[in-house]
Every structure is written in C-alpha cells, then in structure tokens.
Amino acid sequence: MASPTxxxxxxxxxxxxxxxxxxxxxxxxxxxxxIHEVTSPQAFxxxxxxxxxxxxxxxxxATLDHSVPTLPAGADGxxxxxxxxxxNQVRTLIENCATHGIELLDLGDPRRGIVHVVGPELGxxxxxxxxxxxxSHTSTHGAFGALAFGIGTTEVGHVLATQCVxxxxxxxMRIMLENTLAPGVTAKDMALYIIREIGADGGQGFAIEFAxxxxxxxxxxxxxxxxxxxxxxxxxxxxxAPDETTFDWLAGRPYCxxxxxxxxxxxxxxxxxxxxGALIDRDITIDAALIEPMVTYGxxxxxxxxxxxxxxxxxxxxxxxxxxxxxQPIGTLKVDRVFVGSCTNSRLTDLREAAAIxxxxxxxAGITMLxxxxxxxxxxxxxxxxxxxxxxEAGAQWRLPGCSMCIAMNGDQGEPGDLxxxxxxxxxxxxxxxxxxxxxxSPATAAASAIAGHVADPRDFPTAxxx
Amino acid sequence: xxxxxxxxxSETLVxxxxxxxxxxxxxxxxxxxxxxxxxxxVAFYDxxxxxxxxxxxxxxxxxxxxxxxxxxxxxxxxxxxxxxEHAPWALYDFGIxxxxxxxxxxxxxxxxxxxGLLPLCVEKDIHDYLLANPGLRVHVDLETMTLTAGNHxxxxxxxxxxxxxxxxxRDTLGxxxxxxDDIAAFEAARE
Ligand code: SF4
Numbered sequence: 001m002a003s004p005t006x007x008x009x010x011x012x013x014x015x016x017x018x019x020x021x022x023x024x025x026x027x028x029x030x031x032x033x034x035i036h037e038v039t040s041p042q043a044f045x046x047x048x049x050x051x052x053x054x055x056x057x058x059x060x061x062a063t064l065d066h067s068v069p070t071l072p073a074g075a076d077g078x079x080x081x082x083x084x085x086x087x088n089q090v091r092t093l094i095e096n097c098a099t100h101g102i103e104l105l106d107l108g109d110p111r112r113g114i115v116h117v118v119g120p121e122l123g124x125x126x127x128x129x130x131x132x133x134x135x136s137h138t139s140t141h142g143a144f145g146a147l148a149f150g151i152g153t154t155e156v157g158h159v160l161a162t163q164c165v166x167x168x169x170x171x172x173m174r175i176m177l178e179n180t181l182a183p184g185v186t187a188k189d190m191a192l193y194i195i196r197e198i199g200a201d202g203g204q205g206f207a208i209e210f211a212x213x214x215x216x217x218x219x220x221x222x223x224x225x226x227x228x229x230x231x232x233x234x235x236x237x238x239x240x241a242p243d244e245t246t247f248d249w250l251a252g253r254p255y256c257x258x259x260x261x262x263x264x265x266x267x268x269x270x271x272x273x274x275x276x277g278a279l280i281d282r283d284i285t286i287d288a289a290l291i292e293p294m295v296t297y298g299x300x301x302x303x304x305x306x307x308x309x310x311x312x313x314x315x316x317x318x319x320x321x322x323x324x325x326x327x328q329p330i331g332t333l334k335v336d337r338v339f340v341g342s343c344t345n346s347r348l349t350d351l352r353e354a355a356a357i358x359x360x361x362x363x364x365a366g367i368t369m370l371x372x373x374x375x376x377x378x379x380x381x382x383x384x385x386x387x388x389x390x391x392x393e394a395g396a397q398w399r400l401p402g403c404s405m406c407i408a409m410n411g412d413q414g415e416p417g418d419l420x421x422x423x424x425x426x427x428x429x430x431x432x433x434x435x436x437x438x439x440x441x442s443p444a445t446a447a448a449s450a451i452a453g454h455v456a457d458p459r460d461f462p463t464a465x466x467x
Numbered sequence: 468x469x470x471x472x473x474x475x476x477s478e479t480l481v482x483x484x485x486x487x488x489x490x491x492x493x494x495x496x497x498x499x500x501x502x503x504x505x506x507x508x509v510a511f512y513d514x515x516x517x518x519x520x521x522x523x524x525x526x527x528x529x530x531x532x533x534x535x536x537x538x539x540x541x542x543x544x545x546x547x548x549x550x551x552e553h554a555p556w557a558l559y560d561f562g563i564x565x566x567x568x569x570x571x572x573x574x575x576x577x578x579x580x581x582x583g584l585l586p587l588c589v590e591k592d593i594h595d596y597l598l599a600n601p602g603l604r605v606h607v608d609l610e611t612m613t614l615t616a617g618n619h620x621x622x623x624x625x626x627x628x629x630x631x632x633x634x635x636x637r638d639t640l641g642x643x644x645x646x647x648d649d650i651a652a653f654e655a656a657r658e
Contacts, residue, residue: 017653018646023627027646029653039551041501046640055650092501136550136574152552153503154577154638162643166628177557200486201544204573234547245547298488300547317484389657407549409495416518421580428548430490431495434513 001292007241008172008207011147011272015130017164019319019441023167031129032059033159035102035114039091039362040430043157044096052212054100056163061124062104063096064090066365067410070372079107082411093417113401116140116343120224121377123253125351127242127269132159137343137425139230140163142239144225144246146270149236155425171281173206174274177214179289184459186353187222188296188345188423190214191229192294192304196315197286203235206282209274210240214288221349228344229425232301242272293457296440297330298322298429303427305330308443321429322437323417330455333439336418338369338396339365339432339452340443342406344372345423348381350443354423355387357447357461358394364453367394370412372404396450408432421449469583471636473566477537481601482527487541487577488548492555495549498645503604506553506561536564540597546575546586557577565607567614569594580629581639585609587623607633 005013012028013278019184020026033056038139040062047054054060067086067379081087089194090107097104105112111122112255116137119125127145132138134156140147175194195202205314210223218226225242232236247266250256257265274280292306298318305312313326324333324436340346340354351373371391373379379401388398406414406424413419413433420438425445427438451461497509515528522529539558545568546554555578558566565585577588585607589597597603597616606615609630613622625633632639 023631025626025628027643027649029650030502042503042552045502050640052644082496083499085501089499089501134550134552136548150550150574152550152574152581154552154578154640156583158643161640161648162650163654164643164646166639166643200547201570292614315485359649366546370652378657407495409498411625426548428489428490430513432520434494 004277005144006172006274006278006280007209007239007272008237009149009278011026011130012169014128015147020168020387025168027164028130028167028450030059030132030163031098032061032119032131033163033204034119034131034133034138035062035156035304036065036115036133036135037089039153040096040156041089041158043094046157047160052161054102054104054160057101057201059163060102061105061119062093062102063112063115063118064093064107065401066403066407067411068107070404070412072400081412082409084204086410088104094163094355096143099403099428110376110380112347113377114403116224116228117378118315118372119143120220121375122252123250125254126250126256126265126271127246127388133166135396136230136231138234139238140224140225140228140229140343142237143220144250145239145242145269147237147239150231168427170205170207172286173203173235173282174209174280176285177213177288178212178284178285179287180214181216181288181291184444185291186442186444187218189291189294190288191226192296192301192440193291195229195233195302195303196285196294196345197467198233200232200300201234203230203233206235207237207239208233208235208236211274216243217228219349220245221347224345225345229301233304234423242269247262260397292443293442293459295330296438297324297333299427299429301425301427301440305439307331307441309457328374331457333419333455335367335421335449335453335455337420337444338363339372339405339422339424340446341370341372341374341404341419342424344425345443346372346378346380350423351378351382351387354443354447355390357444357458358396359390360453361394363395363450367450367453368448370399370405371396371400375401405432421446421455468638469559469636472583472585472633474606475537476604476606477535478538478548478602479538480533480536481540481598481603483542483543483598486544487599488549489546489551489554491545492554493551498553499552500553503556503559506557507562510557510561533562533564537562538567538607539563541566541568542598543568543570543601545571546579549571550574552578552580555582555584557582567594567597579627581631582621583633583636585625585633587614589614589621589623591619593619595655
C-alpha cells in the first residue's frame with residue numbers, strides 16, 4: 001500500500017515533469033494558465049524576442065480586470081480609462097491573445113470578470129489541477145482542491161513557452177478549524193483571524209491546507225475567500241480538499257466534463273484528500289467558535305482585531321499613517337469610503353451579505369460607497385435579484401466588474417487621508433491611493449460601517465440575522 | 468536580460484523601515500506599462516516625489532544620496548505584498564544589485580533572482596549593524612558566497628540554480644527549453 005500522503009503531495013507528484021535536486025528546482029507541469037493585462041505584456045515580449053510560440057494556448061485563458069474602468073463608456077462610446085497607458089495595456093492583451101490563439105474574455109464578453117472569480121465560475125478551475133496566474137491571489141483556486149499559486153511575469157513567460165515552471169516544493173501546513181463559526185461571522189473574519197494568529201509571514205515557505213468541521217461547513221464562495229487570503233499569511237498555496245460541496249458547485253459549469261467524463265473525474269477527485277497519518281510539517285488548530293467579526297487597524301493584514309476591540313500598540317509609523325493611537329476603540333474610526341469588491345469578496349453571496357445589511361438603510365451622508373461585482377455573470381445575477389437597487393437606493397454606486405479599488409490602478413481610489421473600509425485583501429500603505437488608510441473587513445462589516453459612518457459591527461444590525 | 472553578478476562592492480543605501488512592500492517599491496499606478504525598461508524612474512516614487520511630481524527635500528532616496536549605491540539594506544520583511552515583478556525590475560533599473568534584510572518575502576526573492584538582483588537574508592546582529600551604519604562599504608562575492616562589511620565577514624547561501632544563473636547572467640527560460648522533450652513525454656503520458 002502506498003504510504004499516507006497529504007493532498008498537497010499528491011498533487012505535486014502528479015505534476016512533476018522533472019524532480020528537484022539540490023542544484024535544480026523541479027519542473028512542474030501547469031494544467032491551467034490564467035492571464036490578465038498587467039503581468040503578461042512583458043512575458044509575450046520575451047516570446048517575441050526569441051521567436052517562441054505559446055506551447056498550449058488551449059490551456060491558457062485570458063481576462064481583462066486590473067486596468068479596466070468600472071464606469072460605462074461615455075457618450076462618445078469610449079471607456080473612461082484612467083490613463084492612455086491603461087488603455088494601451090488592455091489593447092496589448094487583446095492583440096497578444098489574437099496573435100497566439102488564446103481565448104480571451106474580452107470587454108463586452110458576458111463571461112468577463114476578475115481572473116480569480118471567472119476561473120471557478122466557468123468551471124475551468126477544477127480539483128487536482130495545477131493553476132498559475134501572474135497575481136498573488138491565485139491561491140483562491142485552491143478552494144477547489146487545486147494546486148494554485150501566484151507567479152511573476154518571468155514565469156508567465158515560462159508557462160507560455162513551455163507550460164511548466166521551475167519550482168521547489170514548499171513545506172506543508174495544516175490549519176484545522178474546529179467547531180463552527182458563530183452567526184454573523186464569515187470566512188473573511190476567519191481569514192483575518194488566522195492571519196492575526198500566525199502572522200503575515202507565518203505561512204512563508206508553506207502550502208496551507210485548511211481543514212476541519214468549520215471549513216467543511218463553508219460554501220465554495222467562502223472557501224475561496226479563505227484560500228484567497230493565504231498569501232496574506234505569506235503562503236503561496238492555500239487549499240481545501242474537494243468534497244460534495246465542491247462537486248455540487250462545479251456540476252454543469254461550462255468547462256467541466258459531462259457524462260461519463262464527469263463520473264470519471266469525480267471518482268478521481270474523491271481521492272484528493274490528505275490521508276490519515278500523512279506527514280504534515282506543521283499542524284495548527286484554531287477554535288472557529290471564538291472568531292468574531294474582524295477588521296484590520298494597521299498597514300499589514302495581520303494587524304487585525306475584533307471589530308469591537310481596541311487598537312493595540314503598534315509601531316509609530318503604522319499609528320502615524322493610520323492616524324490612530326494605542327487603546328483607541330476600533331469603533332471610533334471614522335469612515336470616508338467603503339469598497340465592496342475584489343477577488344476576495346465580490347461574489348454573489350458577498351453581495352447578498354452586504355445587501356442584507358443595507359436594505360432599507362442609507363449610506364451615511366458624506367461617505368462614498370462602491371459595490372463592484374466580480375464578474376459580468378455576478379452582475380447579472382445580482383441585478384436579477386434586485387441587489388443593485390438595494391445598493392443604489394441606499395446611496396451606494398453599482399459598478400461594472402473589475403479589480404477596481406483593490407489595487408486602485410484603474411482610477412478607482414481614495415483621496416489622500418481617506419479611511420476606506422474595504423472587502424479586499426491588502427491594507428498596505430498606498431494600496432488604495434496615496435495616503436489612503438485601508439481597513440479590511442467582510443462585506444457585512446463594510447455595509448454596517450457605511451451606514452454607521454464609523455467602523456461598525458454587523459451583528460448590531462437586526463437584518464444581519466439572515467446571514 | 469541582466470548583467471552577470473560575481474562580485475560587487477558598494478556603499479550601502481539604508482531604508483530601515485520594516486515591511487517595505489512592493490507597492491512602495493513601485494506604486495500600482497505605474498503598472499500600466501507594457502515594457503520592463505526604465506522603471507528606475509518610478510522606483511519608490513512616493514518616497515521621492517510629492518503630489519506635483521517635485522522631488523521631496525527630506526527623501527531618504529534623494530538622487531545625490533543614492534548615486535552609485537548598488538547595495539540596499541532594508542528593514543525586516545522586505546518585498547512583501549503583491550507579486551509584481553515590476554518591483555525587481557524597478558530596483559535593478561534604479562541601480563540596485565543586492566538587497567540585504569533580516570527577512571525577505573518569498574515571491575519577491577524568487578522574482579529578484581530571476582532578474583539579476585541578489586536578495587540576501589542575514590542574521591539579526593549583522594542586520595542591525597548594517598542598518599546602524601548607512602553608507603558602509605560592503606563587499607558581496609557571489610562566487611565564494613561571502614559578505615564583508617567593516618570587520619565582519621560572513622558566508623551566505625543562495626539557491627544553487629539561481630546562483631548559477633546570476634553568475635552567468637543567464638535567464639531560466641533557456642534552461643527550461645532544454646527540457647522540451649521531457650515536457651512532451653509528460654504530456655503524451657497523460658493523454
Ligand atoms: S481583485 Fe485585487 S487581488 Fe484580486 S486579482 Fe484583482 S488586483 Fe489581484
């Protein structure tokens with residue numbers, strides 16, 4: 001009998017073209033390469049310089065998300081790009097995809113959206129696959145039991161040319177989440193809690209598997225939120241073993257196998273779990289019942305605390321930047337902007353969560369709130385449910401899909417000094433605009449804060465009971 | 468393409484802040500480029516220029532302070548954040564060939580090594596010494612894997628494959644392409 005093996009090791013073994021040695025990293029085969037406009041142009045240039053073709057355009061899928069405006073075209077029919085360079089970047093990807101025969105979810109394509117939202121949505125993301133993308137939040141796809149990780153542009157070129165990357169095997173970490181989440185507490189809170197516990201570099205060099213009853217109870221959307229944030233704990237890989245929740249979610253999606261192929265895939269996918277007794281380099285156990293709605297108060301994602309808590313002492317730079325003091329209650333932080341969106345929290349369930357709080361309420365005067373769905377499909381589904389009207393009637397702006405204020409490179413950003421409660425994944429200095437202060441939170445907390453005008457606990461809003 | 472890196476001697480440029488993330492190294496609004504050339508101009512842009520694009524008089528990165536400095540000593544957890552390879556491109560173009568810290572983020576390190584930039588993690592005591600002595604003359608020898616600073620000499624390790632590529636100024640795509648047959652065989656076996 002084969003020795004007990006971890007989920008990570010199973011997937012690693014399957015994709016190893018050449019094993020690593022002391023002198024050479026292993027060569028790992030990639031089943032799915034997702035590309036977007038920002039981290040691909042220089043990679044295509046390298047191919048061009050060397051006269052190389054794209055080895056497997058059929059295993060490559062492109063979308064436009066980072067630089068695209070979230071406002072519609074003006075009267076002249078032109079999209080309101082932040083800069084000519086942004087428009088040029090979009091045009092470059094369109095041209096590169098046409099030249100190399102790569103499928104592109106182009107502007108106007110009803111399937112377009114944020115790369116880590118559309119992959120799962122279309123069912124190209126599947127258990128057991130190796131998936132890479134030039135974006136650190138590629139770990140999102142690990143929610144399906146895929147081996148998914150972010151790469152840099154050089155490696156984007158490697159994958160385009162060879163469908164492989166050089167990679168050394170990371171160590172494995174398993175985070176067991178025992179018990180269940182309390183009502184009104186979400187996967188985003190779980191992610192921030194974990195990052196606070198292990199630190200922003202606690203997962204460095206590790207591939208994390210999230211397991212335990214509190215994880216098994218999560219929806220696929222919630223698992224994606226959790227895996228998405230792995231990189232904020234320093235881990236390039238985050239994963240959850242696939243189970244019936246996964247299979248039900250994937251069944252019938254456009255790129256998933258059908259008929260006998262689906263049955264064959266299922267039989268294989270059911271073997272993708274960590275065997276009892278498998279060697280794990282580091283095991284951590286967390287009681288999920290203790291987790292409360294969490295927000296960040298500093299400039300690193302591990303500077304997180306309960307929304308009802310106080311800001312602990314942190315280094316002077318962080319206090320100065322965030323305009324905070326030690327011992328200040330987090331609830332006293334006044335809000336200027338609210339952003340619901342990003343590959344962390346822009347799925348239909350996230351939008352429902354925010355809408356449940358905002359229904360029949362008003363965004364406090366003076367606060368600008370943006371709600372940016374993760375994909376065109378989500379936008380349509382949300383509009384069919386009337387979520388867009390809940391947002392606009394509350395005074396929020398309902399935008400077109402894209403990364404928007406998560407990375408603030410399409411013109412959606414805060415003004416210097418603004419405090420933004422954001423459902424995205426990074427609260428770094430300047431991430432959402434120069435001198436903009438970011439408080440990371442769940443969609444429910446973001447919506448509650450928009451109404452209250454200060455960072456607020458969603459559990460204090462009666463409608464949060466539906467969560 | 469980058470120049471081979473064998474030995475380098477330079478006065479250090481010191482940025483003692485911890486957690487200098489890739490958004491600091493190159494702000495997102497400059498990522499709309501489709502080229503990798505000339506990004507040194509926007510390296511640490513918000514540390515160097517005000518909103519009007521005028522040089523900040525109190526910047527630790529004023530031109531005269533950084534001229535000729537190829538070794539950057541930074542606070543712990545350097546290069547965290549977004550995986551943008553624009554960060555090492557910008558640093559390289561800014562004239563940096565070696566980054567020294569007590570801790571350097573994974574993805575940044577791997578991106579740096581692919582682009583002619585050597586990330587070096589050192590023990591806390593030597594890190595503190597380097598931080599406390601900006602402008603110190605430091606010698607880094609990648610062939611012998613030693614670093615000399617003042618009267619300290621220490622050895623360091625670099626992932627052997629990345630080291631070879633750096634020493635030769637060779638990028639890894641060429642090496643990967645030599646495995647085309649193995650890759651084809653792997654694909655055929657899976658069909
Ligand atoms: S939403 Fe943010 S983290 Fe996600 S892909 Fe876009 S820029 Fe990257």
